[in-house]
Amino acid sequence: MPYFYLKMALKNGFRHRLRATLTITGIVIAILAFGLLRTIVNAWYAGADAASESRLVTRNSISLVFTLPISYKEKIRQVDGIKGLSWANWFGGVYIDERNFFPQFAVDAASYMPLYPEYQFDEAEHKAFLLDKRGAAVGRKLATRYGWKVGDTVPLKGTIFPGTYQFVVRAIFDGKTKNTDTNVFFFHWQLLNDRMEQLYPGRANRIGVFIIGLSDPAGAAQVSQTIDREFRNSLAETLTETEKAFQLGFVAMTEAIVVAIEIVAYVVILIIMAVMANTMAMAARERTAEYATLKALGFAPGVVGRLIFIESMLLAAIGGAIGIALTFPVARAFGSALDNLFPIFNISQQTIMLQVLSAAVVGLAAAVIPAIRSSRVRIVEGLRNIG
Amino acid sequence: MRIPFPYIYRNLLTRKLTTALTAGGMALVVFVYATVLMLEAGLKETLVQTGSEDNVTVIRKSSQTEVQSAIDRKQAGIIESSPQIAYGGDGRKLVSKESVVLITLPKRDSDKPSNVVIRGTSLTGLALRPQVKLAAGRMFKPGSAEIVAGRAIAERFKGGGIGETIRFGQREWRVVGVFDAGKTGFNSEIWGDVEQMMQAFRRPVFSALTFKLADSQQFEAFVNAIEGDPRLTVEAKRETQFYADQSEVMAKFIKYLGLALSIIFSLGAIIGAMITMYASVSNRIGEIGTLRALGFGRSSVLAAFLIEALALAGLGGVIGIVCASGMQLLTISTMNWQTFSELAFSFTLTPGIVLRSLLFALFMGLVGGFLPAARAARMKIVDALREA
Numbered sequence: 144m145p146y147f148y149l150k151m152a153l154k155n156g157f158r159h160r161l162r163a164t165l166t167i168t169g170i171v172i173a174i175l176a177f178g179l180l181r182t183i184v185n186a187w188y189a190g191a192d193a194a195s196e197s198r199l200v201t202r203n204s205i206s207l208v209f210t211l212p213i214s215y216k217e218k219i220r221q222v223d224g225i226k227g228l229s230w231a232n233w234f235g236g237v238y239i240d241e242r243n244f245f246p247q248f249a250v251d252a253a254s255y256m257p258l259y260p261e262y263q264f265d266e267a268e269h270k271a272f273l274l275d276k277r278g279a280a281v282g283r284k285l286a287t288r289y290g291w292k293v294g295d296t297v298p299l300k301g302t303i304f305p306g307t308y309q310f311v312v313r314a315i316f317d318g319k320t321k322n323t324d325t326n327v328f329f330f331h332w333q334l335l336n337d338r339m340e341q342l343y344p345g346r347a348n349r350i351g352v353f354i355i356g357l358s359d360p361a362g363a364a365q366v367s368q369t370i371d372r373e374f375r376n377s378l379a380e381t382l383t384e385t386e387k388a389f390q391l392g393f394v395a396m397t398e399a400i401v402v403a404i405e406i407v408a409y410v411v412i413l414i415i416m417a418v419m420a421n422t423m424a425m426a427a428r429e430r431t432a433e434y435a436t437l438k439a440l441g442f443a444p445g446v447v448g449r450l451i452f453i454e455s456m457l458l459a460a461i462g463g464a465i466g467i468a469l470t471f472p473v474a475r476a477f478g479s480a481l482d483n484l485f486p487i488f489n490i491s492q493q494t495i496m497l498q499v500l501s502a503a504v505v506g507l508a509a510a511v512i513p514a515i516r517s518s519r520v521r522i523v524e525g526l527r528n529i530g
Numbered sequence: 531m532r533i534p535f536p537y538i539y540r541n542l543l544t545r546k547l548t549t550a551l552t553a554g555g556m557a558l559v560v561f562v563y564a565t566v567l568m569l570e571a572g573l574k575e576t577l578v579q580t581g582s583e584d585n586v587t588v589i590r591k592s593s594q595t596e597v598q599s600a601i602d603r604k605q606a607g608i609i610e611s612s613p614q615i616a617y618g619g620d621g622r623k624l625v626s627k628e629s630v631v632l633i634t635l636p637k638r639d640s641d642k643p644s645n646v647v648i649r650g651t652s653l654t655g656l657a658l659r660p661q662v663k664l665a666a667g668r669m670f671k672p673g674s675a676e677i678v679a680g681r682a683i684a685e686r687f688k689g690g691g692i693g694e695t696i697r698f699g700q701r702e703w704r705v706v707g708v709f710d711a712g713k714t715g716f717n718s719e720i721w722g723d724v725e726q727m728m729q730a731f732r733r734p735v736f737s738a739l740t741f742k743l744a745d746s747q748q749f750e751a752f753v754n755a756i757e758g759d760p761r762l763t764v765e766a767k768r769e770t771q772f773y774a775d776q777s778e779v780m781a782k783f784i785k786y787l788g789l790a791l792s793i794i795f796s797l798g799a800i801i802g803a804m805i806t807m808y809a810s811v812s813n814r815i816g817e818i819g820t821l822r823a824l825g826f827g828r829s830s831v832l833a834a835f836l837i838e839a840l841a842l843a844g845l846g847g848v849i850g851i852v853c854a855s856g857m858q859l860l861t862i863s864t865m866n867w868q869t870f871s872e873l874a875f876s877f878t879l880t881p882g883i884v885l886r887s888l889l890f891a892l893f894m895g896l897v898g899g900f901l902p903a904a905r906a907a908r909m910k911i912v913d914a915l916r917e918a
Contacts, residue, residue, distance in 0.1 A: 159812075162805055169801040176794040205698050206632040206645055208597055208870070209731070235598070303598045305590065305763070345734070376700070378732065382634075395642040396865035396872070400783075403862075407791060410558060414795065417555035418802035424547050425809040484783075512547070 170462025282325030435525025463502025556846025699730025803898025819914025839899020847891025
């Protein structure tokens with residue numbers, strides 16, 4: 144009996160070759176679009192997902208544009224439960240022109256890199272970077288994009304810190320996993336600070352954020368509270384949170400866009416549901432006379448309904464499979480086009496599961512009304528039906 | 531050429547489910563298309579209206595945004611003495627030296643923080659921006675810890691409403707008024723007294739200067755003067771240009787995203803329309819034959835089916851636009867990547883968008899309906915009648 148259903152459904156599904164092809168194409172487009180949009184949303188959260196639970200970020204409590212005095216480091220160091228401490232400044236310079244945006248940080252390299260084991264250096268290059276004050280460490284992705292080699296000079300024009308800075312690429316590092324962002328540029332904080340000392344003494348010895356390595360991630364809340372209490376009512380009050388929360392703060396600020404993309408992803412599925420339901424409604428209407436014949440021959444009403452369901456699921460399955468298969472190359476093309484915006488652009492397991500699920504839901508939802516209608520068909524009327 | 535109009539609409543009425551589903555699919559597509567266009571228009575409107583053509587904004591060279599800029603008092607004094615600046619009614623120059631910083635405020639509904647612009651300004655700063663009007667309460671008193679909040683901030687952020695206080699810079703700041711700046715970016719800002727702000731944030735420098743030109747033609751003369759002055763390290767832009775530049779990335783992003791979505795969606799919708807029309811042709815072969823036998827020409831049949839497709843699309847288009855116009859009640863609040871600060875803008879429906887969306891819908895109907903209609907028109911009468 145199951146074999147009979149399948150055979151009938153296959154034959155029925157492809158009776159109208161053109162219509163079947165169009166429907167499947169529609170499902171392919173929808174599933175592909177859905178997968179892409181979900182991947183964009185994931186890319187948005189990539190920074191937060193890759194953030195470590197065992198690192199804290201301390202910034203000025205007013206907002207990130209305010210700095211903290213470097214002298215705070217001595218007080219922070221005394222807090223229990225801290226393994227490592229480093230600091231960084233967002234540099235925000237311009238490489239050639241504003242379109243070439245990539246994140247640049249002035250870091251205290253000697254203490255910063257140990258906190259980030261996900262950046263993997265060649266030992267000799269790492270040493271060279273530490274020894275050269277004008278040196279820069281560049282992520283593999285960034286170096287590939289601009290074709291930088293070790294020894295190349297990279298000029299950056301400051302926006303926050305006036306002046307033009309010349310850096311020499313001393314190290315190119317890789318990411319530990321494919322979700323490690325290697326679209327970053329690091330140079331020595333000391334160089335920046337010396338420049339500030341000369342030009343704007345008032346701005347020297349200030350840092351953007353402290354990065355704190357915890358000896359035990361469970362102590363995050365305790366340590367953050369201790370640090371913030373230490374500097375309460377000072378000229379620069381601090382706000383300490385886990386790196387994840389810090390990154391999620393950025394996502395939250397642009398949440399409206401993320402939500403919009405997510406809604407659209409589901410609207411795509413809705414639209415294709417309408418298209419597919421339409422196809423099934425037509426198929427069922429055309430064959431009312433046949434269903435009536437089946438009933439007249441003694442088949443139970445459920446059989447007719449089941450036939451329509453299976454046919455609908457078949458079309459959805461074929462379309463869904465092609466759509467999922469196409470998501471990979473399309474996402475790769477998309478990812479390399481939007482390299483700047485989304486350095487991490489990978490299709491997650493969850494996305495594929497959701498794609499499978501939506502194809503199934505589309506297949507089921509499309510068949511409901513036609514199935515009910517046709518199984519209720521009265522034999523006499525059905526045989527009279529002219530489609 | 532006689533077209534059987536009753537035949538068209540009766541047919542749409544007879545096959546209700548199919549009509550509803552096809553038009554519904556189209557409506558969704560048009561809705562998304564129109565919404566994206568509205569978003570883009572809203573963003574543009576917000577940023578273009580924020581500036582005035584006769585105002586000039588001066589920031590430190592290559593600092594891009596007001597927040598990153600710094601102009602010390604000496605340089606500010608030199609710029610202030612430029613002859614191109616207009617005089618106000620009280621005989622004083624219309625120039626406002628402002629400090630702009632960001633503070634992190636939690637949102638009312640979600641408690642999530644966002645960066646809000648705090649602008650230290652003066653009464654002249656208000657005079658320079660006639661689009662900013664007080665909606666409730668009163669203006670801040672110069673030299674006090676009073677602030678006024680833009681409408682978008684008052685509604686959306688904790689501590690932004692009248693009588694509430696916000697704490698920053700070791701002080702409590704009381705909100706004494708809410709201003710409405712129309713649809714401009716100022717709605718997402720908080721304003722206070724510039725000297726108080728500089729004290730509180732311990733920044734002995736201004737961020738930017740804004741002034742009104744005595745004569746709009748004088749802009750180039752001013753730019754040449756400041757660029758030729760070795761004491762100055764600043765750049766100047768017309769205020770309109772300044773705000774347009776600040777949102778370039780955002781506008782581009784929305785545009786491309788919208789374009790990509792529209793293409794994907796319209797493909798889906800065209801396929802939907804095609805399926806519907808092909809089916810309705812193959813269901814009605816007998817009817818087509820009858821129509822032809824009655825003396826309707828090929829072109830009449832072609833037109834009948836095309837009009838049917840266009841009617842479906844038009845119906846979907848109208849429903850989509852009606853739904854999209856409801857989006858005007860919503861405001862999108864997000865962070866502008868370039869300025870790193872909060873920006874609220876709403877969906878704006880313009881007659882141009884209505885027209886474009888309708889044309890888009892009809893285009894989908896035409897593309898989806900053409901092949902099936904051609905198939906209907908090409909049929910031989912005898913075959914068509916025999917098949918029925």
